Amino acid sequence: MKPTHILVVDDEPQIARVLRAGLTARGYEIRTASDGVSALEVMQDWPPDLVITDLSMPQMDGLELTRRIRTKSPVPIIVLSVRDQERVKVQALDAGADDYITKPFGIEELVARIRATLRRAPSVEEAVTVLNIGDFHIDVAARRLMVRGREVHLTPKEFDLLLHMARHSGKVLQHRALLAAIWGGDSTEQVEYLRVFVGQLRKKLKPDADTDAPQYIVTEPWIGYRFEPGKSTP
Amino acid sequence: MKPTHILVVDDEPQIARVLRAGLTARGYEIRTASDGVSALEVMQDWPPDLVITDLSMPQMDGLELTRRIRTKSPVPIIVLSVRDQERVKVQALDAGADDYITKPFGIEELVARIRATLRRAPSVEEAVTVLNIGDFHIDVAARRLMVRGREVHLTPKEFDLLLHMARHSGKVLQHRALLAAIWGGDSTEQVEYLRVFVGQLRKKLKPDADTDAPQYIVTEPWIGYRFEPGKSTP
DNA sequence: GCGAAGTTCGACATTTTTGACGCAGTCGCG
């Protein structure tokens, strides 16, 4: 079984060394980066299963790094920091981090939290680059969409929304869940955003002849929306 | 929009009260239990989307509770404790907990961690996806119902009611219990709601030819209702 | 200035709640 790949991002070489030693000893494969910018570069060639990042760094700090990663990948992120203020923790977690650990910490605790986090993670399923369901052909990497052989241009938010729904097609996705997934941790109350974007998607996805063809996006009043991609997976 | 259900398990009434207040104010629906044993009981009738438990409790402590829950459900668990020893944290996380927070903590941090945890969780809804009993085929995730091969559209409340009855089929469900489960803790007196919704369900579930076929939903006068899904589970 | 994201608004639909009514069974009383 391929070892779990962990990217450690920290500007203090000593910490990085300690982590590398402790984690390598436990069977993980480690790479390190000393700031956010180089971390993103490393991720290009070496997509990790988990990212551990310090909060304060030159170039691009952990918070910004977390946000950047989240725009394109659901890889689990654990944030380390000496700062113990609640505000900072909330910021990091809402930016998309999965856990926040205050220094100093024991390596055993870190490893236990790594295990707990990976247990939840969808693991390598993110490697899926193209989704083919029903009338839809979604190229995740290129962020392009073809419906019934025709290319449809979507704005970023529209694409995220459609992708998320496609990944859970058939299921009813509750308002809160969708909002949390696309717009992030807080703002789970703006159901209006959903209405607007669902409306725009419907308009863009609809066949040219707008007969009373069934919608791809079905609304479940009071609950949320359900995505039905058409023929092949009813 | 159905709120997220959180079960708080703590033997100190004061903590439980504070959590209930803080979380309710943020739109979560809360139930509390004072020890592991009663927590498991509550989960029977009211499956939560997240469990928050204290570590030290009479009857069954948080560690044991975590293990028991994990034997039958993937629901996210957050452990609270005054104990800050690494060994304890590792134990709890490895028992299946998703996060471990040391008291004292700020409510904002707790809420941020709740959000982060829920973001990862597959949500209880999706866990048990299809229920197949008698003439009924209930897709919980998609919130769709087929009776004798025919799709029947139900409104949210109707669906919740039917689902709850189906999950306890055969048993007599008391008025209060049903009302509490579908309409929430208070309003356990509006037996009229039940009459109306049971009536609507009966109408929608009835075979086209309304012969004197036996009802799926049987009235137990003075007590409540009983669900009999048909052939396979008499 | 432009395009996209975020926000607001009014018309419209559906669901939920509430109230009224009839039916059937039970009980007490003449």
Added chain:
DNA sequence: CGCGACTGCGTCAAAAATGTCGAACTTCGC
């Protein structure tokens, strides 16, 4: 024994509450 009052149940329909749609308007970043 028969009859009316009472109670719980089922049905119906109007009222109230809430959600949805679609479009237009504002804000933001480049």
